Each structure stands twice: as C-alpha cells, then as structure tokens.
Amino acid sequence: MTTIDLNCDMGEGEPSDARIMPFITSANVACGFHAGDAATMRRTVRLAREHGVSVGAHPSYLDREGFGRRALDVPPERVRDEVVYQIGALWGVCRAEGVRLAHVKPHGALYNSAAADPALAQAICDAVRAVDPSLVLVCLAGSRMAELARKLGLACAEEAFADRAYTSGGALVSRSAPGAVIQDAREVSNRAVRIVREQRITSIDGATLSLRAQTLCVHGDTPGAEKLVAAIRARLDTEGIAVRPLPPHP
Numbered sequence: 001m002t003t004i005d006l007n008c009d010m011g012e013g014e015p016s017d018a019r020i021m022p023f024i025t026s027a028n029v030a031c032g033f034h035a036g037d038a039a040t041m042r043r044t045v046r047l048a049r050e051h052g053v054s055v056g057a058h059p060s061y062l063d064r065e066g067f068g069r070r071a072l073d074v075p076p077e078r079v080r081d082e083v084v085y086q087i088g089a090l091w092g093v094c095r096a097e098g099v100r101l102a103h104v105k106p107h108g109a110l111y112n113s114a115a116a117d118p119a120l121a122q123a124i125c126d127a128v129r130a131v132d133p134s135l136v137l138v139c140l141a142g143s144r145m146a147e148l149a150r151k152l153g154l155a156c157a158e159e160a161f162a163d164r165a166y167t168s169g170g171a172l173v174s175r176s177a178p179g180a181v182i183q184d185a186r187e188v189s190n191r192a193v194r195i196v197r198e199q200r201i202t203s204i205d206g207a208t209l210s211l212r213a214q215t216l217c218v219h220g221d222t223p224g225a226e227k228l229v230a231a232i233r234a235r236l237d238t239e240g241i242a243v244r245p246l247p248p249h250p
Helices: 017-023 038-050 076-096 108-116 118-131 144-151 185-198 225-238
Strands: 003-010 026-030 054-058 101-104 136-140 155-161 200-202 208-210 215-218
Touching: 003 017, 003 038, 003 054, 003 225, 017 038, 017 225, 026 038, 026 101, 038 054, 038 076, 054 076, 076 101, 076 118, 108 118, 108 136, 108 144, 118 136, 118 144, 136 144, 144 155, 185 200, 185 215, 185 225, 215 225
Parallel strands: 003 026, 003 215, 026 054, 054 101, 101 136, 136 155, 155 215
Antiparallel strands: 200 208
C-alpha cells in the first residue's frame, strides 16, 4: 500500500493547531527561536499525544522578529550549537510528557539555506547526531542536505510541500513572490495526490519536476490551513493512500 506522512508546523501561536492536529501524523514543534515558548511547547506536545501524532523539533535561526524567515549570516558552528539547544529543549518537554521525540525539521530560512549550503547542512546534521542519531532529519526533497544526511548515516525523510510553489530548480518560491503560497483547497489536495502517486510537481513556470517524498507539509500559518489539511487528508483517504507517521530509525 502507498503511504505518506502528513506534517504541519505547530506551536507557532496559531489558533488553528487544535483543529489541524486530528488530520496530521507528524507535528513540527517550534522550539522558541522563531516562535513558541516552554508553555506552548508543553501544550503542543500534549495535544499531539492526545491525537497519536508524532512529535518533531522545529529549530530555527534566532529570529523571532522575522519569524525565522530571514536569511541570517550565522557561522555554521553557531548554527550547530543553537540547533542542539533547541532540540534539547523540546526533548526535555517530550520526556516530561511521556512522548518520544521522533524527528527534526529545520524551519524557514535555515531550512531553505541548508538545502543548498553544505556547511549549514553539515552543522544541522552534526547537531542531530550529537543529540540523538536515531532522530529522523526532514529535508527538502532532492536537496544537497538530504544527500549529506544519508552519507552521514542519518535517517532522512525527504519532504514536499502541498501549499508552496516551486521554482524550476526545485527550490521553494520566495514568499515575497506572487503565487508562492497556495491557498485553494482543491489545488492543494490535487498537488498532494500527484506528489504521492506520480512523484512529480509542476513548477511556478510550468516545468515538471521529479521528486520523491516520504512526507508532505502544510504550513500551520497558511491562511485557512485547517481546511487545506482536512482536504488533503480526505483526498488521500479517497485515493487509498495510507497516512502514517514516519517510521523510526532502524
């Protein structure tokens, strides 16, 4: 049976978290650097536990003002230390709540930069290995970071985005560009099924891209995110595609 993980960025202050959680299988929880705090992490982890949703850390550049979406000039050594710090914070919350921390997915500009920058990718991989090498690292499908993670022996889940437009080079279109964020539920659900069934997506300029994804993302702060996630889940169910959390590292 064809399977896919459905993930969403959570704990970022959006009121829709509780409405989204029943439809997803993995939650990427903000660790305080771009959004969230100790109390929010605890509430989000408890909500995930109630719905049987897998929990992952969502580390970012230290950039609350820019919501972690500004590309900062941060040395790789500092990135490593800050990612260790954030993973450790959520690991502690998860342990206190009786939940296993399952994965790490970088956020925003850190995610996008590391997809192409080997030094940043190495820093993040080193951070994950230092905290817990059994954690699954979520990376942009087809990225250099995904390739490096596998070479280093980390479990890597390649990710595709149902609610974001792609460039012809396989990167995400900048949020400042028109059409970068897709908010139509029918279009988003169609894209999700095509990614899973055909392993393809159409770029913003009409090119057909090949990608292999083990997890699909919808951003929690996309307007109407709960409707998008519900539409995707319903469509995947109709298509006979099983929606399951990422498998643990063997």
